[in-house]
Amino acid sequence: MDLTRLRYFVAVAEEANIGRAARRLNISQPPLTRQIHQLEAEIGATLFQRTRRGVQMTDAGQVLFEEARNLLVLAARARERTKRAGLGQSGRLDIGLFGSNILAVPELLRMFRMQYPDIEVIVHAMNKEEQLQALYDRRVTVGFNLLGLKLAGIANEKVRSEPLMVALNAADPLCAQSSVALKQIADRPMVIFASGPRPNLMDMVFGLCLDSGFQPEIAQEVDDSVTAVALVAAGFGVSLVPATVAQLTLPGVVFRGLAESPPVTVDFNCIYRRDDASPILQAFLETIRSMRPEARKRVKQKRSG
Template identity: 35%
Template structure:
């Protein structure tokens, strides 16, 4: 409704203009005939005439010039017609957007991706979400470590996160969607680069480019556990939070590393990927979301993510 500071002819303070009055006025102004406008609105002509007279009284000015043959717009009516049509169109859009939001088809959706998922899953998932949710504003955040994603989910800056378990946070729900092995990434000039596969213990004396120790990366823990099972502790030469940076450091000769198999889809000049022999250690990829008050949009997007990405 529109607040009006005018006073009516009766001297009383005018009330707010109602949407039904605007719809009635627009119909008469466009039809230039009360009878046709009444038919358009599916009401009788006398109530329509009363509505227009009451609106004119509230505004304190004539909106229409009436003759026995036709209805013309007064100056105040010309101004109100343009404003009223814009207002009614905005109300219609607002109603439509509200219905779409209730169906999970409208709004903003923020998703975080761990490093490897940034390259292997983000492009295809973004395409799928845009196709199924065209009215949704997507915010996609790549190269996020699990602790940062957990913090984003808890403070509301993220709605969904593709991260590496484990996550010890009771407010979050997790569903595993994939499991994958770790592979070695080596400089192209490395002594083992030409091998079809390598044994993990062959890297015992190497310098490692690792994921961060703080905030502690889930993948760093996985790499250290695997190396410990083979009797050595990886010697860290450099740390990198972003997977692309980590592989680039390896390509530059700063050391070797272990990364999820999905990272092999990312090509970095000077780096080669080699599978590990006799290794059954796998890391999980999960989708995470807050358990309380999931909105229709988040629920709809979660369904799409799980349907499109789950392989376990």
């Protein structure tokens, strides 16, 4: 059943007059009459009866009128939803997250969901190897990793850079300082966390320690920073963690900045398939870019100017 023909029928039904309906539709009266006759032939029922003032719907016309309005609303909704999906404004975004990385994304996810309320966001708990496999298998759209990955088919979008901090047991005398130099923890056992493809955070920590003149004594090697901080609280040693992890309020742990010059920072990255051209992915990447300090500064200057 042709939607244009249904639209013409609804106009005639609402106006109860062929002439007024033709003017409303911005067409001449003969083609409109012809369309109504063709619709009646297609359905096999008379839809209108002529009156002195115009036309009146038959019982069959009244039934079609109710159904036609619903169909036109559904068609308009389908067009709008399809258009929004094509623009990346509706659909589904599957995200792979691991461990304390969840601490780094609440504001990003809140902003994205606020900008695109019709996109369903699904978060999957996956370690780094699982994220990569899910990306290759197209089961997730994005994942997150502290350091950029140089892997075939994988692209990186920096979410932000953040300082590296030292997690100390609350009984450690270094807690009395406002910041701690790397060489000051040379004699402390270290809890490190790293998983996934190399280079990873463990490699970065080893490099920093070697540059400061010592090789770290590894007390424990764990998969995520939350476990590392818990072990620091239990007295296993110290740990170097991104500043985001300092949001954890775990009794027995104190976080201090590193007294290094230049400051030691680590990049937090969104990873995705390089060949993924989906509008939803592009919308998510644009949200990341809009939240960077330089982008926010430009927006603030534009508003104040």
